[in-house]
Amino acid sequence: MLAYVIRRLGALVVILFGSSFLLYNLSAVSTDPLAELRLSDAQNKEQLILNLTRELRLDLPPPLRYFIWLRGVLGIFVGNPNFGLTREQEPVVDAILGAIPTTIRLVFVATIVAIVLGIALGITSALRQYTRFDYGMTFFAFLLFSLPIFWVAVLLKQYLAIDFNDFLVTAKISPPWIIGLSIAAGFFWAAIISGTRKRVTLIFIGVFIANSIFLTALSASEWFSYPRLGPIAIAVLGVGIAFGVTYLSVGLSDKNALKTTLLMAAIGTISYFPAQAVLNSNRPRLGMLVLFVVLVLVSIAGAWLFARVDRGPVIRTSIITSSLIGLLILVDRMMQAWRPYVESDDVNFRPVATIGQSRVWLTEVPFWVRVLDFAMHLILPTLALTLISFAGYIRFSRGTLLDVLNQDYIRTARAKGLTERTVIMRHAFRNTMIPLTTIMVGDIAGIVGGAIITERVFAWQGMGTLFNKAINTFDLNLLMGVILFLSTLAILANLVADLLYSVLDPRIRVGAGK
Amino acid sequence: MARNKKEVEIVNEANENAIANKETEGLSQGQIVFRRFIRHRAAMISVVFLFTLIVIVYTALDWRIGDKDEPLFTIPGWWKYGFEDMPDLRFEDCPGGTVGCPSIDAVPFLDGDGVSLGDHPFGQDDIGRDYLALVMRGAQRSILVMFIIGIIAATLGTVIGAIAGYFRGWVDAILMRLVDFIITVPVIIIGAVIGFHFGNKGAAFLALLLGLFAWTGLSRLVRGEFLTLREREFVDAARVAGASNRRIIFKHILPNAVGVIIVSVTLLMSGAILLETALSYLGFGVVAPDVSLGLLISTYQDAFTTRPWLFWYPGLFIIAIALCINFIGDGLRDAFDPRQRRRLSRKDKANARQGKSRAEVA
Numbered sequence: 050m051l052a053y054v055i056r057r058l059g060a061l062v063v064i065l066f067g068s069s070f071l072l073y074n075l076s077a078v079s080t081d082p083l084a085e086l087r088l089s090d091a092q093n094k095e096q097l098i099l100n101l102t103r104e105l106r107l108d109l110p111p112p113l114r115y116f117i118w119l120r121g122v123l124g125i126f127v128g129n130p131n132f133g134l135t136r137e138q139e140p141v142v143d144a145i146l147g148a149i150p151t152t153i154r155l156v157f158v159a160t161i162v163a164i165v166l167g168i169a170l171g172i173t174s175a176l177r178q179y180t181r182f183d184y185g186m187t188f189f190a191f192l193l194f195s196l197p198i199f200w201v202a203v204l205l206k207q208y209l210a211i212d213f214n215d216f217l218v219t220a221k222i223s224p225p226w227i228i229g230l231s232i233a234a235g236f237f238w239a240a241i242i243s244g245t246r247k248r249v250t251l252i253f254i255g256v257f258i259a260n261s262i263f264l265t266a267l268s269a270s271e272w273f274s275y276p277r278l279g280p281i282a283i284a285v286l287g288v289g290i291a292f293g294v295t296y297l298s299v300g301l302s303d304k305n306a307l308k309t310t311l312l313m314a315a316i317g318t319i320s321y322f323p324a325q326a327v328l329n330s331n332r333p334r335l336g337m338l339v340l341f342v343v344l345v346l347v348s349i350a351g352a353w354l355f356a357r358v359d360r361g362p363v364i365r366t367s368i369i370t371s372s373l374i375g376l377l378i379l380v381d382r383m384m385q386a387w388r389p390y391v392e393s394d395d396v397n398f399r400p401v402a403t404i405g406q407s408r409v410w411l412t413e414v415p416f417w418v419r420v421l422d423f424a425m426h427l428i429l430p431t432l433a434l435t436l437i438s439f440a441g442y443i444r445f446s447r448g449t450l451l452d453v454l455n456q457d458y459i460r461t462a463r464a465k466g467l468t469e470r471t472v473i474m475r476h477a478f479r480n481t482m483i484p485l486t487t488i489m490v491g492d493i494a495g496i497v498g499g500a501i502i503t504e505r506v507f508a509w510q511g512m513g514t515l516f517n518k519a520i521n522t523f524d525l526n527l528l529m530g531v532i533l534f535l536s537t538l539a540i541l542a543n544l545v546a547d548l549l550y551s552v553l554d555p556r557i558r559v560g561a562g563k
Numbered sequence: 564m565a566r567n568k569k570e571v572e573i574v575n576e577a578n579e580n581a582i583a584n585k586e587t588e589g590l591s592q593g594q595i596v597f598r599r600f601i602r603h604r605a606a607m608i609s610v611v612f613l614f615t616l617i618v619i620v621y622t623a624l625d626w627r628i629g630d631k632d633e634p635l636f637t638i639p640g641w642w643k644y645g646f647e648d649m650p651d652l653r654f655e656d657c658p659g660g661t662v663g664c665p666s667i668d669a670v671p672f673l674d675g676d677g678v679s680l681g682d683h684p685f686g687q688d689d690i691g692r693d694y695l696a697l698v699m700r701g702a703q704r705s706i707l708v709m710f711i712i713g714i715i716a717a718t719l720g721t722v723i724g725a726i727a728g729y730f731r732g733w734v735d736a737i738l739m740r741l742v743d744f745i746i747t748v749p750v751i752i753i754g755a756v757i758g759f760h761f762g763n764k765g766a767a768f769l770a771l772l773l774g775l776f777a778w779t780g781l782s783r784l785v786r787g788e789f790l791t792l793r794e795r796e797f798v799d800a801a802r803v804a805g806a807s808n809r810r811i812i813f814k815h816i817l818p819n820a821v822g823v824i825i826v827s828v829t830l831l832m833s834g835a836i837l838l839e840t841a842l843s844y845l846g847f848g849v850v851a852p853d854v855s856l857g858l859l860i861s862t863y864q865d866a867f868t869t870r871p872w873l874f875w876y877p878g879l880f881i882i883a884i885a886l887c888i889n890f891i892g893d894g895l896r897d898a899f900d901p902r903q904r905r906r907l908s909r910k911d912k913a914n915a916r917q918g919k920s921r922a923e924v925a
Contacts, residue, residue, distance in 0.1 A: 194833065
């Protein structure tokens with residue numbers, strides 16, 4: 050294993066050398082940093098050209114210049130790397146290190162949401178193969194495949210930011226919207242659950258009525274102007290989470306697990322009150338940590354008490370439940386910051402931001418307002434990136450699950466008389482996750498690369514901006530820095546994907562042979 | 564209930580299989596694939612739609628053969644304006660005091676008159692150029708780029724993958740390292756570097772260069788196919804019969820790998836059209852005075868609130884083209900997939916349930 054990793058890392062160096070040589074020469078041959086100067090009519094034109102030539106070593110042919118650049122980079126092995134300076138005489142390393150957090154923030158949430166939603170929809174679609182829902186999902190995924198992200202982004206800016214901000218002025222949902230949204234929700238759930246026509250109609254009507262009442266209540270109570278969850282909503286949602294997680298994780302027939310998760314819902318609701326004090330303290334980050342550690346410890350203890358046999362799954366279920374409830378408490382805390390946020394001068398009642406990564410705060414603002422500000426700026430780019438990337442996960446998880454469901458061991462599991470839930474969640478889903486995990490990890494570099502367009506559309510200052518700047522200003526050092534970073538990321542992600550595959554699937558032995 | 568249904572399905576499976584097998588009796592592989600593809604409804608609709616769209620797009624504008632300003636002769640297009648013409652801007656009856664709004668009337672009879680195109684169906688841009696002509700020109704560029712990238716990448720990817728997979732050894736090592744060099748850099752980055760420097764040399768040249776970097780994924784797939792296929796008996800048989808390497812590669816192995824190649828190339832093409840639009844959007848692709856769909860969107864994205872048509876039409880064309888290609892690719896994948904059985908119609912299923920084969924019914 051170790052030998053394998055070392056061999057792969059060695060290959061990494063060779064590949065990086067090759068690809069950087071290729072791209073360095075490609076961009077060096079085709080750029081002419083002097084073009085602008087040649088056209089200028091400055092008095093000391095000759096001198097300026099000479100200076101720039103000397104500074105960028107343009108007197109040498111590109112392959113030789115590459116080795117000058119490479120010498121600096123190879124300093125990484127003696128602890129003294131030198132990636133060169135940008136055209137503004139700033140070290141390239143600093144520029145890239147400054148841009149990475151922004152790009153990570155942009156990509157991270159979108160990737161998680163895309164993975165979770167994509168897998169959920171893909172699996173539902175596979176379990177409902179050849180139904181209207183399945184066809185609908187297939188069409189939806191293909192549509193998303195065909196969407197240019199910059200086009201989606203403009204639509205999102207208009208309909209989700211500008212129009213939603215307009216809506217927030219009154220925060221009243223008009224009856225046509227309520228009916229429209231409820232019909233959509235009814236169709237969605239009826240299509241997922243399916244069954245006989247009578248059952249589908251009943252589900253549709255039920256969801257339609259419930260949704261209408263819910264939206265009307267939200268509208269009447271001005272929830273969108275004063276969003277909050279409060280202990281009651283957390284208790285209700287907590288019970289829902291308890292049932293949902295238990296069902297998916299161990300099945301509702303496991304009474305011990307159900308008792309534990311319901312207890313967690315109760316404890317989570319009670320912990321809402323002390324949590325407020327913790328989260329409002331001077332150290333909110335520490336407060337969050339404490340909250341989660343306590344919740345996890347309590348859930349382990351609770352599971353330990355209730356479950357006599359087979360403790361592992363129960364503990365897992367109860368930890369998931371309490372973590373989700375903890376998240377609800379955090380969301381509630383963020384919602385409490387809503388009014389101060391929208392009322393502040395910088396925001397002025399238009400909370401959903403269309404561009405930028407945060408608003409300029411002239412004054413010191415409370416921690417939670419700042420968090421909310423980040424969240425509000427993340428919404429649109431995250432949605433755009435999610436929409437684009439989760440189509441792949443829908444298709445892939447659907448295809449993989451269908452493949453797995455055709456395997457003999459699934460038939461064996463069914464023949465043993467296991468419940469459908471156990472067959473799907475324990476036998477099929479886990480095996481679906483093996484190729485999915487590797488695909489996800491392998492995708493990371495591509496997503497970061499693809500964020501270039503997103504950053505441009507939403508005016509974020511990340512890797513994409515650096516890349517654009519490097520190309521437009523003929524900044525070869527910066528360009529190579531960005532490319533080197535991205536290709537290293539790609540190769541490392543591939544290596545991690547291969548290693549993960551061998552960890553997840555014992556049939557694959559990494560480094561075997563040769 | 565669900566379980567009950569499943570049992571019935573298993574019982575029926577044998578009968579259904581019999582029906583499916585009956586249908587493929589005496590047909591060549593190509594005929595089977597073709598039949599399966601014809602039966603894929605979404606894919607067939609996409610083929611027809613895409614073909615119509617391509618014909619409409621390429622016949623819309625005048626074709627000038629020879630010198631651009633003084634052509635030898637001109638093949639007239641069906642649309643009266645060219646993308647460089649500048650008719651007068653329309654000021655009257657536009658909503659909200661905007662100018663150059665679309666004159667298309669697609670709502671039949673509700674507003675008093677029937678369906679009509681009007682003078683500028685898609686509206687006009689800032690300086691009065693007809694937007695239909697611009698969108699047509701942009702779609703021409705995008706489709707051209709798509710096909711050039713597809714053809715070059717397919718050729719290179721197939722040949723290089725085939726050589727690497729067939730000969731193995733040091734040839735394989737060298738070619739695959741070359742693939743590694745290219746594949747590690749995200750394609751949009753390579754595209755941007757190329758596009759920035761060569762975008763002004765025209766869309767076709769840009770597509771040519773992009774194609775030179777787009778073949779890597781395909782070549783890996785083809786190599787994988789060749790590595791397994793070359794161990795099969797029919798290859799040994801061909802070799803014993805004295806076939807040359809070239810003959811074995813192109814006549815014996817390649818036809819067996821063609822499914823993988825075709826499917827992968829269609830997906831590559833739908834990626835190519837999005838790549839071109841994305842690059843043009845970033846300013847690294849097709850540049851003015853030429854027109855591309857991505858460039859149009861990029862130019863007019865800020866006009867969305869006031870003159871949304873400038874934004875909608877190019878976008879819809881991109882989506883329509885990419886969506887068609889994706890569906891065709893899906894249809895091809897299903898058609899080439901040997902495990903894929905035809906989904907039987909309700910009538911067939913009913914027959915299967917009663918234990919009758921189609922022949923008996925007929």
